Amino acid sequence: MATIAAPKSGSPGTTLGTPLLARIGNTPLVRLEHLTADLPGIQLLGKAEWHNPGGSVKDRAAAAIVLEALRNEQVCPGKRLLDATSGNTGIAYAMLGAALGFPVTLCMPSNVSPERKRILRAYGAEVLWTDPAESSDGAIRKARELAADPQYFYADQYSNPSTWRAHYSGTANEILEQTGSRITHFVAGLGTTGTFMGVTRRLKEVNPKIECISMQPDSPFHGLEGLKHMATAIVPAIYDPGLADRNVEVETEAAYAMAKRLARTEGLLVGISAAAAVAASLRIAEEQSALGKEAVIVTILPDAADKYLSERFWGE
């Protein structure tokens, strides 16, 4: 199973500092105390995934995919890692390729934000731009087309089991440890579904009573970057809809409102999917509170606001 190598503890004379891979994971669990100030007995906590070196939760899956590929000699200086992505996974691959010494080719719709384009260029990844009207479909088609060429290893994050295993062995155990196993509810958005699948599988193994709630956009046309509307989307091979106890839908504008609220009341600048996850978690919190129950609700905050600061909603 793909796990990320733990840092070697430093005895005198050994090398100092922390290498890139060891900086992935073990993210802080932040308390959202102002949001739940009027909900006694409810704790709302978020994994601050922007603390990963590539700035998002996708470092975890990308590192697991890459380590597996390196072990199997599927990538090396002469063999390029190829995948379709519109965002954070691409950034994670580009960072890992730079640090571990293998070339990266990404297929990406050309309407990704300028911030993102600059980050990828800075890491030196090769990007093949696809038609924005075709959205991620165009990028996937391009990647599949190239996959037949032996110079590429097609990582295929939507079908690669490392995508969820990274969360099964990493994220979930961190949450158990950071909450002293007191977690009662887990909420996460669905993109590749790796985060939700991996964390939920592990949590249910440890305590089947933990309620696991998946979150997705309320409509196929949405602004929740990184998330998919499953009813109308090509469903990732790793997705098992039977795993969720419940599914919650979030409107794009509710996520925008929550992003601004988190900035102004918690001092947290989170990305749009993180804000959507908090909006969904707060609904669960209010329900539990109305039932007179206590709850420890944990969600995933996939990234910070920095890559979205040019979006208009901040000023509206």
Add this chain to the structure above:
Amino acid sequence: MTIEIPTPLRVYTANQSAVAVDANTVTEAVSALLARYPEFKKHLYTPDGKLRSFVNLYLNDEDVRYLPQGEESAVQPSDTLSIIPSIAGGGLAVQAGAPSA
């Protein structure tokens, strides 16, 4: 003129990726689109009638928001208006037509 429809909204256009409308301005083109496909309205506009903030209209390669005359810009029959969400999503786009479960 031609209006290019983004993949997630093609469910409303019987899978057509582009539709032709008669219009003299961007506003007229969008009105013609909404008249033909009323479901588009709630996807493109907020309840108070503003273009949703992640929705961009491009006249050929120019963002309509930044054209000097904005949505009142004149259009020619040979022009293309594209509806492009400001992000492409981290997930796969909607499969045109039959939703797969």
